[in-house]
Amino acid sequence: MGAFDLIVVGGGLVGAALAWGAQIAGANVVLLDEGDVAFRAARGNFGLVWLQGKGVGIPPYMHWSLRAGRMWPDFAERLSTAVSFDIGWRQPGGLQFCFSEAEIAKRRDIIARTQADGGDIDISILDRADLRALLPDIGDEVVGASFSSLDGHVSPLYLLRALQLAFQAAGGHYRPGFRVEHINAETGAFRASSQIGSVLGRRIVLAAGLGAAKLAPQMGLSMPVKPERGQIVVTERVKSFLPYATNCVRQSVEGTVLLGSSHEERGFDEGTDVATTAALCRTAARVFPALADATVVRSWGSLRVMTPDGLPIYEESARYPGAFAVTCHSGVTLASVHALEIGPALVQGRLPSHLSSFTSERFDVHQS
Amino acid sequence: MFTRVECSSALPAGDNVLIFEGSQLPFRPGDSVAAALLEAGVSPLRKNPVDESPRAPFCMMGVCFECLVEIDGKQNQQSCLTRAHPGMVVRRQRGARTLA
Numbered sequence: 092m093g094a095f096d097l098i099v100v101g102g103g104l105v106g107a108a109l110a111w112g113a114q115i116a117g118a119n120v121v122l123l124d125e126g127d128v129a130f131r132a133a134r135g136n137f138g139l140v141w142l143q144g145k146g147v148g149i150p151p152y153m154h155w156s157l158r159a160g161r162m163w164p165d166f167a168e169r170l171s172t173a174v175s176f177d178i179g180w181r182q183p184g185g186l187q188f189c190f191s192e193a194e195i196a197k198r199r200d201i202i203a204r205t206q207a208d209g210g211d212i213d214i215s216i217l218d219r220a221d222l223r224a225l226l227p228d229i230g231d232e233v234v235g236a237s238f239s240s241l242d243g244h245v246s247p248l249y250l251l252r253a254l255q256l257a258f259q260a261a262g263g264h265y266r267p268g269f270r271v272e273h274i275n276a277e278t279g280a281f282r283a284s285s286q287i288g289s290v291l292g293r294r295i296v297l298a299a300g301l302g303a304a305k306l307a308p309q310m311g312l313s314m315p316v317k318p319e320r321g322q323i324v325v326t327e328r329v330k331s332f333l334p335y336a337t338n339c340v341r342q343s344v345e346g347t348v349l350l351g352s353s354h355e356e357r358g359f360d361e362g363t364d365v366a367t368t369a370a371l372c373r374t375a376a377r378v379f380p381a382l383a384d385a386t387v388v389r390s391w392g393s394l395r396v397m398t399p400d401g402l403p404i405y406e407e408s409a410r411y412p413g414a415f416a417v418t419c420h421s422g423v424t425l426a427s428v429h430a431l432e433i434g435p436a437l438v439q440g441r442l443p444s445h446l447s448s449f450t451s452e453r454f455d456v457h458q459s
Numbered sequence: 460m461f462t463r464v465e466c467s468s469a470l471p472a473g474d475n476v477l478i479f480e481g482s483q484l485p486f487r488p489g490d491s492v493a494a495a496l497l498e499a500g501v502s503p504l505r506k507n508p509v510d511e512s513p514r515a516p517f518c519m520m521g522v523c524f525e526c527l528v529e530i531d532g533k534q535n536q537q538s539c540l541t542r543a544h545p546g547m548v549v550r551r552q553r554g555a556r557t558l559a
Contacts, residue, residue: 228558327535328508330555345509346555381558386535388524
């Protein structure tokens with residue numbers, strides 16, 4: 092087999108979005124996926140396309156996230172058409188609940204800072220009466236919420252499946268069970284090797300999540316990512332009662348209620364613990380007291396991919412032009428721009444200039 | 460799909476009767492509700508709340524949640540994990556359960 096136009100290392104939400112986007116932009120792409128044995132960050136994603144408050148104080152990240160949010164309806168439409176099943180995308184707006192006036196004040200501050208940085212998003216404060224009008228079952232402890240109509244939600248696992256399937260339907264080459272061990276730069280091409288073979292490509296992008304930390308240096312790139320564990324609890328299916336995305340409770344299209352999520356430093360431990368599960372349940376029951384009666388059917392832990400400052404990395408190797416690195420912890424929210432903007436950019440061989448502040452150079456210690 | 464490992468044919472007479480959709484339904488001591496309903500030929504037990512497809516017990520060990528019924532007024536009960544008791548009132552699960 093000859094050389095592909097682009098090798099995508101990593102078949103998770105980030106890699107699959109890039110691969111689909113590059114393939115439909117006209118490239119011949121191969122997607123190398125370790126498989127479901129990998130630390131799939133998609134499993135731990137709460138499924139929010141969450142814009143309010145994202146990137147406050149870091150304008151490039153805020154604008155990039157808002158761009159992703161604006162692009163989501165078109166992205167979801169195109170993806171759903173390609174696979175003909177419901178990925179669970181809904182954009183009813185999102186609520187971040189507040190339990191005190193102090194928390195309301197913090198949300199007001201976020202609104203002010205968003206406006207000061209030119210954020211193109213309307214965020215409003217709802218008082219208790221407003222909130223009760225929207226959600227009659229809301230608990231007495233919730234004093235208010237911030238609301239943005241731009242926020243939405245989706246099933247992360249259906250999204251991942253849709254991206255992988257749409258990629259293949261567009262003629263892309265999907266290689267499961269392909270855990271990349273080595274990457275070599277050859278004359279005018281890159282070779283990615285695993286125990287089950289190797290592939291050759293004119294360009295390569297590392298989107299291997301936590302696995303990228305070891306692979307990146309082989310391409311003269313730096314991806315200092317570490318795992319952050321998040322636990323999620325899910326209940327039995329119940330009749331629709333929550334037609335909004337929220338920061339801590341999400342009802343899926345199928346009726347299950349997700350309660351999440353935690354932020355823990357536990358290395359590569361994907362486990363769960365009762366104290367965390369209980370805390371997630373307690374918060375959910377403060378927001379919706381009726382949930383106390385719902386049966387929990389599962390809880391699980393999963394690992395997010397975190398850079399030192401929590402922001403994405405978009406970078407081309409200076410030593411090996413044509414080798415790129417992409418990572419982030421918002422694989423759902425940013426899926427739209429990864430597919431429709433970064434994918435085509437990789438085909439052109441050049442990252443958008445407005446992402447120049449997202450290289451890993453920001454982690455270097457500069458000595459004067 | 461499921462068959463009993465005991466060879467005895469007749470259900471024992473006595474108090475071991477539950478109420479399913481208003482009718483008396485005998486069971487063997489120790490039966491789960493799902494086992495009693497299956498033996499009586501009840502199927503489906505419910506409809507899927509998303510697409511309304513008919514559903515019946517599948518795993519019989521508490522994993523698949525296909526066997527949900529309403530028991531003594533409580534919705535979404537796993538009938539394979541619930542032991543049958545005399546006088547128990549069992550109904551088909553109708554749609555998704557409602558929160559109180």
